[in-house]
Amino acid sequence: xxxxxxxxxxxKWIDMCFGSLLKSDYDLKKVNVWIVDNAxxxxxxxxxxxxxxxxxxxxxxxxxxxSEQNLGFGKANNLGFQNGKDEIACFFNIDTxxxxxxxxxxxEDISASEDEVGLWELRQFPYEHPKLYDPLTHEGTWxxxxxxxxxxxxxxxxxxxxxxxxxxxxxxxxxxxxxSFGYKLKYxxxxxxxxxxxxxxxxxxxxxxxNSVINNLLLxxxxxGPLTILKGHYRFLRCMSAPEAFPGSKKLxxxxxxxxxxxxxxxxxxxxxxxxxxxxxxxxxxxxxxNRQGAFYENEFPDETPLVSVIVRTCxxxxxxxxxLLSLRAQTYPNVEVVVVEDxxxxxxxxxxxxxxxxxxxxxxxxxxxxxxxxxxxxxxxxHGTYLNFLDDDDLFYADHIEVLVxxxxxxxxxxxxxxxxxxxxxxxxxxxxxxxxxHYLEVYKTKFNRVxxxxxxxxxIQCIMFEKSLFEEYGGLDESLDALEDWDLWVxxxxxxxxxxxxxxxxxxxxxxxxxxSEKRQKELDDALLLVREKHKSYVQRVSAYDLAMAxxxxxx
Numbered sequence: 001x002x003x004x005x006x007x008x009x010x011x012k013w014i015d016m017c018f019g020s021l022l023k024s025d026y027d028l029k030k031v032n033v034w035i036v037d038n039a040x041x042x043x044x045x046x047x048x049x050x051x052x053x054x055x056x057x058x059x060x061x062x063x064x065x066x067s068e069q070n071l072g073f074g075k076a077n078n079l080g081f082q083n084g085k086d087e088i089a090c091f092f093n094i095d096t097x098x099x100x101x102x103x104x105x106x107x108e109d110i111s112a113s114e115d116e117v118g119l120w121e122l123r124q125f126p127y128e129h130p131k132l133y134d135p136l137t138h139e140g141t142w143x144x145x146x147x148x149x150x151x152x153x154x155x156x157x158x159x160x161x162x163x164x165x166x167x168x169x170x171x172x173x174x175x176x177x178x179x180s181f182g183y184k185l186k187y188x189x190x191x192x193x194x195x196x197x198x199x200x201x202x203x204x205x206x207x208x209x210x211n212s213v214i215n216n217l218l219l220x221x222x223x224x225g226p227l228t229i230l231k232g233h234y235r236f237l238r239c240m241s242a243p244e245a246f247p248g249s250k251k252l253x254x255x256x257x258x259x260x261x262x263x264x265x266x267x268x269x270x271x272x273x274x275x276x277x278x279x280x281x282x283x284x285x286x287x288x289x290x291n292r293q294g295a296f297y298e299n300e301f302p303d304e305t306p307l308v309s310v311i312v313r314t315c316x317x318x319x320x321x322x323x324x325l326l327s328l329r330a331q332t333y334p335n336v337e338v339v340v341v342e343d344x345x346x347x348x349x350x351x352x353x354x355x356x357x358x359x360x361x362x363x364x365x366x367x368x369x370x371x372x373x374x375x376x377x378x379x380x381x382x383x384h385g386t387y388l389n390f391l392d393d394d395d396l397f398y399a400d401h402i403e404v405l406v407x408x409x410x411x412x413x414x415x416x417x418x419x420x421x422x423x424x425x426x427x428x429x430x431x432x433x434x435x436x437x438x439x440h441y442l443e444v445y446k447t448k449f450n451r452v453x454x455x456x457x458x459x460x461x462i463q464c465i466m467f468e469k470s471l472f473e474e475y476g477g478l479d480e481s482l483d484a485l486e487d488w489d490l491w492v493x494x495x496x497x498x499x500x501x502x503x504x505x506x507x508x509x510x511x512x513x514x515x516x517x518x519s520e521k522r523q524k525e526l527d528d529a530l531l532l533v534r535e536k537h538k539s540y541v542q543r544v545s546a547y548d549l550a551m552a553x554x555x556x557x558x
Contacts, residue, residue: 001107001149002084003031005094006076007048008038013095013196014047022055026103032061034080035094038070073145074161074170081152081160089155093146097194106149106191118154118183119175122147123332123400124195125299130292132441135327135396135509138187141179141282141289145171147193154183158274164266168208169215172288176223176281181274189332189399201296206252209245214256216286221267223281235286290441292398293420294505299400302407305335308466309385310402312340313375314393318348319434321393325356328391333402336360341379344369373478373486380472389466390487394511397463401507405466408501416467416494417501418460420446425514439514449500452544452552455537458488460500461510467494479536484529489536496542 005017021028037045048064056062065079081089088110092098102122110120121143133140145161148171158177161170175185217232224232236257244250270277282289310328314321321340328338338361342348346365362382366375380388387409391397401419408417423444429435447459454460471494478486491500513519 001031001088001090002086003033003090003092004077004080005035005092006038006073007035007040007044007094008070009040009042009044010094011042011044011047014051016097017094018051020097022058023100024098024103025100028059031059032084032086033059034063034083036065036076036080037067038076039067072166074165075163078160081155087152088149089152090149091145093195095196096147099192102191102193106188109188109191113186116184117186118178119143119148119150119185120188122191122193123189125192127198127296130295131289132292133187135398136323140185140187142172142175143185146195154178157181159272164263165215168211169219173219177272179280180277182276204245206246209249210252210256212286213239213253214260218260218263218267220283221264224283228283292506293446297505300407302410304410306386307335307337307384308387308389308402308406309337309339309383311376311379311388311390312338312393313372314340314348315343316347317431318351319432321348324391324393324396327396329359330399331402332399333406336402337362337385339379339383341375343375371480372483373480377477380477383469385469387466388469390462392462395463396509398507404503404505404507408503409466412501414501415471415498416465417503418465419503419505419507421461421464421508421510422506423510423512426511427514448502450548450552451495451542452548454495455492460491462487463508463510482529484525485533489533492537492540496540
């Protein structure tokens, strides 16, 4: 593969960036490095040449291209690409470090991908854009330009980076043009790269702020109609009427806005797009996709990797279960046991043995129907993990769910932690084959822990929470007389003995029926169960601080 970097006054990153490549467990003789220097005025080129002299022989090739002027991000990357020759071209920012297994994991995913996948985006630490991706296929709508790999033929067909974009949004533009030619973009969560893009969370960068606003408007000319363009101008006017993002921001925005009129003709050209351009673009304010919570969640690998047992309850629908197991196969956390308990006869055992032999799965069918709660308790009894996490057979984890919660529990005294979830209303057309339509990704479940509010209603879907198995051993499991709200009853009981940590990051998907008749039947079952659970809760005694009471009261007033 070719790896292309652009440098500009980047001396402080040189040793760290390329030193990390030397620690790779990948065969570096298969790597050709191309660095395009954008007329740096510090000692960047001297540092690059010193590294080339000392370590260049470790690579297939290590080349430095010196520009006499600052070409901008896109044009400089295009120059590096044109000098390369390998079928896979990687574009990495120079303020990045790879992990020892990054290139190997990336190559494994590329090799396993279908021909229709044209681009692979790496996962970024410590911060990454929280844009939505499919938790099953990992397909996304656009990819970050800081760390991705692309087929040479695809990049060439799409025309490379648009050199009229000096900085910011060039990656969105490229992503959408690649998709307009019928190719897919894939997120690779197991190939991780550290990107030192921000010194702190929520940092405002002047160049990023200005260029992001103006380039968002320019992309609307290329990919949107008159209404989309009009909304872009409206967004600009709102920026000009809002408080300054930093001193002088409005003046810089106005100057850039005036200059953008000279670029409109270029961005109106449709020849840049392929035949599948309809529907590739999405403008949501200044964003380009729906987002998950957690833009500035600080990603870190856990220091230890205790066994986590994921409890999967299922009942006679292996084709539905398959998707849940696929989301577990994709987990970035390495030490997972999947405990599948089938409520009734063995319907899923054959599918599990044939398709998921690579997973550490413990499968048990109860034979006779015992109910959801009994099935869950059986699974918790069978589980060997230090931590337990439910995932019912029609719900999904994003790739980092287990990793994020283990890291949270690793650094807290509390015995349970939960992250946020999307509620996704779906229309199920068929169970076998499993065919359905997702209507929305709703941010319903994003409430910080408050034990008073938890006693009032359940704001933690069952798959969101990870807890110590010792809680089950000490305080029991699901109430087997309940067939609905059994998870809420369990959380209230456990909250009598520990606080729960809240991770403000969306890491799972909770599916609910879209059809009105199915939804109404489900709601009736929940309403009936509520009466039973309320009666049970009369015997639950918690210690509650005056602060918790005040916060709960304040929320009710608001």
